[in-house]
Amino acid sequence: xxxxxxxxxxxxxxxxxxxxxxxxxxxxxxxxxxxxxxxxxxxxxxxxxxxxxxxxxxxxxxxxxxxxxxxxxxxxxxxxxxxxxxxxxxxxxxxxxxxxxxxxxxxxxxxxxxxxxxxxxxxxxxxxxxxxx
Amino acid sequence: xxxxxxxxxxxxxxxxxxxxxxxxxxxxxxxxxxxxxxxxxxxxxxxxxxxxxxxxxxxxxxxxxxxxxxxxxxxxxxxxxxxxxxxxxxxxxxxxxxxxxxxxxxxxxxxxxxxxxxx
Ligand SMILES: Nc1ncnc2c1ncn2[C@@H]1O[C@H](COP(=O)(O)OP(=O)(O)O)[C@@H](O)[C@H]1O
Ligand SMILES: [Mg+2]
Numbered sequence: 001x002x003x004x005x006x007x008x009x010x011x012x013x014x015x016x017x018x019x020x021x022x023x024x025x026x027x028x029x030x031x032x033x034x035x036x037x038x039x040x041x042x043x044x045x046x047x048x049x050x051x052x053x054x055x056x057x058x059x060x061x062x063x064x065x066x067x068x069x070x071x072x073x074x075x076x077x078x079x080x081x082x083x084x085x086x087x088x089x090x091x092x093x094x095x096x097x098x099x100x101x102x103x104x105x106x107x108x109x110x111x112x113x114x115x116x117x118x119x120x121x122x123x124x125x126x127x128x129x130x131x132x133x
Numbered sequence: 134x135x136x137x138x139x140x141x142x143x144x145x146x147x148x149x150x151x152x153x154x155x156x157x158x159x160x161x162x163x164x165x166x167x168x169x170x171x172x173x174x175x176x177x178x179x180x181x182x183x184x185x186x187x188x189x190x191x192x193x194x195x196x197x198x199x200x201x202x203x204x205x206x207x208x209x210x211x212x213x214x215x216x217x218x219x220x221x222x223x224x225x226x227x228x229x230x231x232x233x234x235x236x237x238x239x240x241x242x243x244x245x246x247x248x249x250x251x252x
Contacts, residue, residue, distance in 0.1 A: 012154050012155055013154065016152045019186055023185075033217055034216075034217045034220060036217075037185065037186065037215075037217035037218060037220075037221050038217075038220075038221055038224065040185065040186045041186050041187070041188050041221045041225065044186055044188040044190075045188050045189060045225075048188065048190055092226055099189070099190070099193065100189045100190075100192075100193055100227070102189045102225055102226050102227060103188075103189050103190075105226070106189060106224070106225035106226055106227070109224050109225065109226070110221065110224050110225065
């Protein structure tokens, strides 16, 4: 098994490092180059959300297995302000920063599994998975 | 890392060579708006061939750059969106909202020439 890779998100260049780490692991796990791009882009979205809304946090990428299936898991974790209405935040076009509001719903479409857990005042955790085809 | 802006006839050509920081993108936008005036450019080609990821933030910024250029009188074409990146943009639900695109630099220049002839 490959070890998890943890990237602290504090500055913009950390977003690039996180998506490169995701792409690299996905490549190692045998994901197609299209899937590598989908995974890297989903990481970019959640990492940017950490930076914008929580200012700092971390991204952890790791390999996962489920019987014969191999996949990649991405966890984005922060102790920022949290999200008041998680359902709303997952809606296309919803943004409290007047930006595109496609980060969370878009990342959900790019990955196979997507879970958003958030508590106001405590933080936000996004867990996403993609399985190798 | 600043984005170099080259002049070819009345067209400006800028190749984005790496993953750019927000500051780089904003500097590029301002440089471009400035240079359109100083060289009286009528067209801009932005080549994104080297970009392996275009997320919602970068796409929105590129759109903003193209609109800024247009307000300065220069039509912008974005060229070189990689196939995987194009597919990802569709999945994300992103559009370039009317900013014309072309396969590569050559096609982008041809598109600008055609549009100018039609004006
Ligand atoms: N890590 C986070 N911490 C707090 N709020 C967040 C976080 N991520 C997303 N949000 C909230 O969810 C909304 C939707 O996020 P997203 O879909 O990425 O769109 P955008 O970032 O363009 O607003 C954001 O506007 C913000 O209010
Ligand atoms: Mg976002």
